[in-house]
Amino acid sequence: MKRLIKNGQCLVDGHLQVQDILIADGKIEKFGQHLAANVPVGQIIDAQGLFVSPGLVDLHVHLREPGQTDKETVKTGSLAAAHGGYTTIAAMPNVIPAPDTPKRMQDMLALNQRDGAVHMVQYATITTDRGGDELVDMAGLKAAGAFAFSNDGNGVQTACTMYQGMKQAAALNMAVVAHAEDDSLTYGGVMHEGGVSKRLGLPGIPSVSETAQVARDVALAAATGVHYHVCHVSSAATVQVIRAAKAAGVNVTCEVSPHHLLLSDETITSDNAMLKMNPPLGSERDRQALIAGLLDGTIDVIATDHAPHTDAEKAQSMLKAPFGITGSETAFAMLYTRFVKTGLFSLAQLINWMAVQPAVLFGLNAGQLTEGAPADLALFDLTTPFTINANDFLSKGHNSPFIGEQVLGKTVRTIVSGQDVYPLRDIN
Numbered sequence: 113m114k115r116l117i118k119n120g121q122c123l124v125d126g127h128l129q130v131q132d133i134l135i136a137d138g139k140i141e142k143f144g145q146h147l148a149a150n151v152p153v154g155q156i157i158d159a160q161g162l163f164v165s166p167g168l169v170d171l172h173v174h175l176r177e178p179g180q181t182d183k184e185t186v187k188t189g190s191l192a193a194a195h196g197g198y199t200t201i202a203a204m205p206n207v208i209p210a211p212d213t214p215k216r217m218q219d220m221l222a223l224n225q226r227d228g229a230v231h232m233v234q235y236a237t238i239t240t241d242r243g244g245d246e247l248v249d250m251a252g253l254k255a256a257g258a259f260a261f262s263n264d265g266n267g268v269q270t271a272c273t274m275y276q277g278m279k280q281a282a283a284l285n286m287a288v289v290a291h292a293e294d295d296s297l298t299y300g301g302v303m304h305e306g307g308v309s310k311r312l313g314l315p316g317i318p319s320v321s322e323t324a325q326v327a328r329d330v331a332l333a334a335a336t337g338v339h340y341h342v343c344h345v346s347s348a349a350t351v352q353v354i355r356a357a358k359a360a361g362v363n364v365t366c367e368v369s370p371h372h373l374l375l376s377d378e379t380i381t382s383d384n385a386m387l388k389m390n391p392p393l394g395s396e397r398d399r400q401a402l403i404a405g406l407l408d409g410t411i412d413v414i415a416t417d418h419a420p421h422t423d424a425e426k427a428q429s430m431l432k433a434p435f436g437i438t439g440s441e442t443a444f445a446m447l448y449t450r451f452v453k454t455g456l457f458s459l460a461q462l463i464n465w466m467a468v469q470p471a472v473l474f475g476l477n478a479g480q481l482t483e484g485a486p487a488d489l490a491l492f493d494l495t496t497p498f499t500i501n502a503n504d505f506l507s508k509g510h511n512s513p514f515i516g517e518q519v520l521g522k523t524v525r526t527i528v529s530g531q532d533v534y535p536l537r538d539i540n
């Protein structure tokens with residue numbers, strides 16, 4: 113079936129231009145001005161005044177199924193992504209059981225295929241059950257359809273395990289995607305170690321727990337040649353390590369989360385678990401270094417680290433609540449409002465970091481608004497202010513520090529392979 117999106121504002125060579133998009137068979141058939149086409153009645157979408165973006169691509173989400181479906185499911189998590197304008201998401205393997213064998217990967221992919229509202233790719237673990245030192249059957253997992261390898265939620269503690277894992281992944285031409293955290297340096301902390309943690313009397317996590325492991329892994333990546341991708345970089349020192357590694361020609365890429373760009377430990381004025389995540393919010397200096405890292409190309413992409421938890425869990429003190437906040441449904445609007453409207457980033461840069469580059473880094477057929485590409489699109493209203501409201505979330509998680517924020521950039525419609533996935537007709 114054909115559909116025509118008329119008069120949307122699209123990025124062409126970095127600037128907004130009024131364009132039409134003709135969709136046929138789930139793909140963009142034509143992209144241009146004043147397209148005339150024979151489309152069935154009711155299949156013309158008036159996008160006047162809306163920003164029509166390539167669907168966003170999120171390299172880091174937690175969907176909790178199987179194992180913790182009180183927090184999220186593949187259905188609710190992928191709908192939350194669609195609500196945020198994402199059309200492709202990469203699901204982390206910290207589910208129970210973890211996709212650490214080919215059979216479990218096949219089961220996981222079948223579930224994603226059945227319930228995913230958007231395109232999904234799936235990380236396999238690096239080690240069995242994301243712990244210890246027993247490497248998974250990487251070749252078997254690749255053959256079963258794994259996207260890349262990650263123990264996200266935890267760092268790989270032993271250099272030898274990481275080294276052997278990287279060697280195997282490199283031979284398979286697969287990426288190793290690392291949550292970098294040296295457990296011997298976290299001291300049971302719940303927030304960034306610094307003046308604020310001292311003032312609040314909360315145990316701190318030194319940022320060197322991240323930097324030390326990234327430095328180790330950069331050396332291992334250089335020795336193995338693997339594509340090493342660092343998750344949710346949070347500190348100035350880590351940005352500097354990655355900058356130097358890139359300059360030395362190491363095959364390293366990295367992501368930053370919206371919350372690490374938007375917030376710092378100074379936002380934490382009281383014991384508030386909505387501001388507890390891993391890695392923790394850094395200092396204001398760290399935050400500035402992350403912004404500078406994006407702008408100079410050290411940081412490649414923005415990924416949400418969408419990490420839903422139950423209301424009851426996150427109502428607890430920072431000492432007890434689990435680490436993690438949601439992100440899929442707030443990322444674009446928060447970043448657009450705080451960084452593009454203020455002139456710090458251009459809209460083209462933001463879309464490059466949220467859609468184009470995530471696809472480029474991992475060879476996904478996504479992130480492009482060009483003829484022949486999948487018709488994966490997000491339509492955003494950049495002019496009508498709205499308030500972020502937990503009642504609008506399609507995620508089961510309400511653990512967002514951005515609830516109540518006044519923003520621009522509401523998702524009006526999300527289209528995957530030519531079909532509407534948001535707004536949605538049946539949610540259950």
Ligand SMILES: NC(=O)N[C@@H](CC(=O)O)C(=O)O
Nearest residue numbers: 174264265389390419435436
């Ligand atoms: N980021 C978090 O604080 N939590 C994530 C795990 C992770 O990405 O490290 C989760 O799964 O809850």
Ligand SMILES: [Zn+2]
Nearest residue numbers: 264265291343
């Ligand atoms: Zn992580």
